[in-house]
Amino acid sequence: MTLQEASPRIEKLRDEIRYHSQKYYAEDAPEIDDYAYDRLYRELEELEAAFPALVTEDSPTRRVGWQGSAQFAPVTHGLPMESLQDVFSREELFAFLRSLREKTPEAVFVVEPKIDGLSVALEYEDGVFVRGATRGDGRTGEDVTANLRTIRAIPLRLAKPVPRLVVRGEVYLSREAFEKLVAAQQARGETPFKNPRNAAAGSLRQKNAAVTAERALSVFLFNIQQAEGLAYASHAQSLALLRELGLRVVPWFTRCSTDEEVWAEIERIAEKRVGLPFDIDGAVIKLDDLAQRELLGSTSKFPRWAAAYKYPPEERETTLLDIDVQVGRTGVLTPTAVLEPILLAGSTVARATLHNQDMIIEKDIRVGDRVLVRKAGDVIPEVLRAVLPHAEHSVPYRLPEACPSCGEAVRRAPGESALRCENPDCPAQRLRRLTHFCSRDAMDIEGLSEAILARLTEEGLLTNVADIYRLRPEVMASLEGLGEISAAKLRDAIEASKQRDPARLLFALGIRHVGDKNAKLIMKEFGSLPAIAGTKDTAAFTGERRKDENGRYIKEGNQYKIFGGVRGVGITMAESIVHYFAQEQHLALLKELDALGLRMEQEPAAAAVSLNRFAEKTVVITGTLPTLSRKEATERVEALGGRVSGAVSSKTDFLLAGEAAGSKLTRARELGIAVITEEELLAE
DSSP: OOHHHHHHHHHHHHHHHHHHHIIIIISSOOSSOHHHHHHHHHHHHHHHHHOGGGOOTTSGGGGSSOBOOSSOOEEEOSSOOOOOEEEOSHHHHHHHHHHHHTTOTTOOEEEEEEEOSEEEEEEEETTEEEEEEEOTTSSEEEBOHHHHTTOTTSOSBOSSOOSEEEEEEEEEEOHHHHHHHHHHHHHTTOOOOSSHHHHHHHHHTOSBHHHHHTTOEEEEEEEEEEEESOOOSBHHHHHHHHHHTTOOBOSOOEEEOSHHHHHHHHHHHHHHHTTOSSOEEEEEEEESBHHHHHHHOBOSSSBTTEEEEEOOOOEEEEEEEEEEEEEOTTOBEEEEEEEEEEEETTEEEEEEEOOOHHHHHHHTOOTTOEEEEEEETTTEEEEEEEESSOOTTOOOOOOOSBOTTTOOBEEEOTTOOSEEEOOTTOHHHHHHHHHHHHSTTTTOOTTOOHHHHHHHHHTTOOSSGGGGGGOOHHHHHTSTTTHHHHHHHHHHHHHHHTTSOHHHHHHHTTOTTOOHHHHHHHHHHHOBHHHHHTOOOTHHHHOEEOBOTTSOBOEETTEEOEESSOTTOOHHHHHHHHHHHTSHHHHHHHHHHHHTTOOOBOOHHHHSOOSSTTTTOEEEEESBOSSOOHHHHHHHHHHTTOEEESSOOTTOOEEEEOBTOTHHHHHHHHHTOEEEOHHHHHHO
């Protein structure tokens, strides 16, 4: 085929692919199956590869494989991308509607589902997609054009060449795509995303657009921000125009004239919520007439003509099939509900926490019962209560009196709600300790999953964490399913972990009550693991109350003045550390790890307080940052000598704010706290 012959064929293929993309994504009315579509796409790819001079920027093939920038460029929105005021009850909703009718008595409203995703703006010039950006703080977002190009629901060329169009929408991940993504992450031993919204945000911010392309993101558009060459007087008309242009708008909307009609539609959406293939977290109520919107205007935070009714956490009823008792790395027996699988808040739930025996007794939860389940914070499944009456022949549930792993008697320590197995050689505890040691926030030994650790333990190759560093590649390669290449990668990962920061090693040891943040603060104070292990006085960790010249304790407000010690370490944690290193087997383990080449001392540069504006300052992180994960941002603050807190207060020095900062940003501004960006943090 010559260049002259290829050119019309390529244009024909592009037109066909755009047509079928619009039918599939914008109209939900596909005319050909996936196989036929893929054949058209493949032919276009092959022709463009053979004739690169004919490739254009708006070709459908330009979606996948583009490399996004490591640092997303800022984008100033032509019109602010405002957030919405929230209402949580029928009374609040009706009060909002009354406030609108005071200035617009003949108001007609549009009610539509509120898609739970990441807000973006898409820009088209002469009908061609030229740029896409996140909402950011509403005025400045991030340029994620390369990643948005990979989303097939976003046409690279409109059905009509409109001079200029800026539309706002929500990028989301369907429930099916989310479950596939989580399954793939778990298979690779990665920490899975918590929910579809987080997965969508993380996927859209990938530095490599090819990774975004693999995530099956989609989009719903719900508002025209700016337009040239289009005439419309209402929101309903604008959505119809967007659909004609080949854009994928919100799946449905309803025009309502009365308050009761608005409420009825909100309830109808709530009923449909469970069966939808995507997540929604509310319903949006807007004035339909654009002239009336102009009349009402906006506050400094949100438009006066719209609100979001937020649904309470989704609750579903299912059957409690069994109660599974697991033994953690510290010996605690944790009961977990085994449920008849249900779809809940965007994912399939088959297990839920029951916390402890006290909670089971308080809620009188029995095997065989119908139970009500929800996700705490839309993340962690929990059993709320039994749906009475109890199942026939059911009996109150009691946790076992013997450890289900080793058979040793379990006991409940005074002041604790948990039952605990105190056998240090308990197989379940050993496996959990090994798994914790290798986890990402600890020694981060990639590929050494719990399943592999279990097999190595069963083969007698692992008795404690020091044995990990004695594993030979040929022994690991002999295990079924590993092979020489996988064994070599594991060995490299094990060797690399020897250079991890000693604070990670302290956390990896699994000392009760010592989290990763506390471990960093403790290591910063003491400088080395041997120094920590040799400290026998809890006051060295907790500090002491300061007295004045008359011997009376000095108070600052309601708090005693403390000197010495480590910030954030209380008596319970201090006693746990002292008790751990008082045991000979733990001191011997530390010496083994030292002899095997693991780092025991903090490097002076890392231990010293950095001379910058974050040194000894308290920072709160909120919202979604452009490039850093929450963990990466925390590590950056701590490396600069700062401390990360979870709540904004008068003692907060800086608020590091990303997209959708929410109430913490409002609170920080009220208190006059300095608000910083990721760019400012990275500049130090």
